[in-house]
Amino acid sequence: MPGMDTDHDTTQRTAFSDGPLRPAPRSACVVVIHGESLGRRADIGDAPIVVGRAPESDLSIPHRSVSREHCRIWRDGNAYRIRDLGATNGTRVNDCRIQGDAALADGDQITLGECILKFISQDSVEAQYHEEIYQLATHDALTELYNRRHFTEMADKEIARAIRHARPLALCILDVDLFKPVNDRYGHNSGDEVLRRIGALVRQHARGEDLPARIGGEEFALLLPECDLVAATAFAERLREAVAAAAFAPGGEPRRITVSIGIAALGFGRDSRSTLMAAADAALYRAKSEGRNRVYVDS
Numbered sequence: 467m468p469g470m471d472t473d474h475d476t477t478q479r480t481a482f483s484d485g486p487l488r489p490a491p492r493s494a495c496v497v498v499i500h501g502e503s504l505g506r507r508a509d510i511g512d513a514p515i516v517v518g519r520a521p522e523s524d525l526s527i528p529h530r531s532v533s534r535e536h537c538r539i540w541r542d543g544n545a546y547r548i549r550d551l552g553a554t555n556g557t558r559v560n561d562c563r564i565q566g567d568a569a570l571a572d573g574d575q576i577t578l579g580e581c582i583l584k585f586i587s588q589d590s591v592e593a594q595y596h597e598e599i600y601q602l603a604t605h606d607a608l609t610e611l612y613n614r615r616h617f618t619e620m621a622d623k624e625i626a627r628a629i630r631h632a633r634p635l636a637l638c639i640l641d642v643d644l645f646k647p648v649n650d651r652y653g654h655n656s657g658d659e660v661l662r663r664i665g666a667l668v669r670q671h672a673r674g675e676d677l678p679a680r681i682g683g684e685e686f687a688l689l690l691p692e693c694d695l696v697a698a699t700a701f702a703e704r705l706r707e708a709v710a711a712a713a714f715a716p717g718g719e720p721r722r723i724t725v726s727i728g729i730a731a732l733g734f735g736r737d738s739r740s741t742l743m744a745a746a747d748a749a750l751y752r753a754k755s756e757g758r759n760r761v762y763v764d765s
């Protein structure tokens with residue numbers, strides 16, 4: 467055809483090559499996609515992770531078909547590897563029982579008893595999808611703190627870890643004082659705004675390792691690892707003062723909002739989530755009955 471250079475190939479060609487080996491992403495994760503703990507995720511950073519039934523596992527799956535320490539997953543240079551830790555029913559990758567170590571590739575399915583995990587490279591779109599689902603499942607929509615269900619799971623894990631390593635741990639339960647009149651006077655939306663701000667104050671005061679959660683309507687909990695009663699009391703006092711000093715204006719009207727806080731620490735007769743929560747609740751009850759806007763310690 468006129469104008470077309472048929473003798474010489476002038477078309478620009480994109481040169482394809484295998485290119486350099488794509489390094490493994492710095493971080494990857496495993497997500498439970500079937501069975502108990504559906505949607506739970508564990509990131510695999512620089513430290514290896516253990517998946518198992520034990521509450522202190524990095525990814526804890528409390529199902530009888532999963533061994534206490536079922537398998538370990540770690541980053542090895544540019545790859546990720548998995549090792550079965552002697553589980554009776556073994557660990558399977560894409561339905562093949564592994565012997566010793568095995569390499570993991572994006573999308574691999576890992577079967578532990580009746581549960582299936584998926585290995586996902588951190589940069590995959592699917593990981594983001596799981597992240598969003600995980601956020602929705604574990605966080606309270608109003609305050610963006612952890613929700614009660616997730617708090618419960620994490621608290622069990624932290625308590626088991628603290629007992630195992632003989633470390634201190636404290637629990638604060640915080641309840642907004644006379645919140646019903648706020649709702650009644652200014653409406654539910656204004657009440658929600660107050661809760662959101664209190665949630666933000668709780669988050670601001672928490673350290674990275676603390677577990678802040680909204681566990682009920684106007685009730686918050688904070689689990690403080692590595693904190694004894696003295697340190698927890700100082701922390702709770704600071705938080706109580708910060709709430710009392712904050713400028714709230716529900717419905718545009720300045721109003722003082724306060725909170726009462728009950729505290730309990732791990733110790734004799736306070737060695738499980740239920741006993742710890744009951745003790746912190748009892749202290750909170752005393753704080754309320756003795757005038758509110760105060761911190762009470764379990765005795």
Ligand SMILES: Nc1nc2c(ncn2[C@@H]2O[C@H](COP(=O)(O)OP(=O)(O)OP(=O)(O)O)[C@@H](O)[C@H]2O)c(=O)[nH]1
Binds near residue numbers: 653658683754
């Ligand atoms: N706006 C809003 N209100 C809520 C929410 N959850 C619970 N509440 C309200 O919180 C109020 C709690 O009131 P009560 O348990 O009677 O206690 P209180 O008025 O805070 O009084 P004390 O706890 O004794 O200091 C109720 O009016 C609930 O309707 C929520 O998500 N948003």
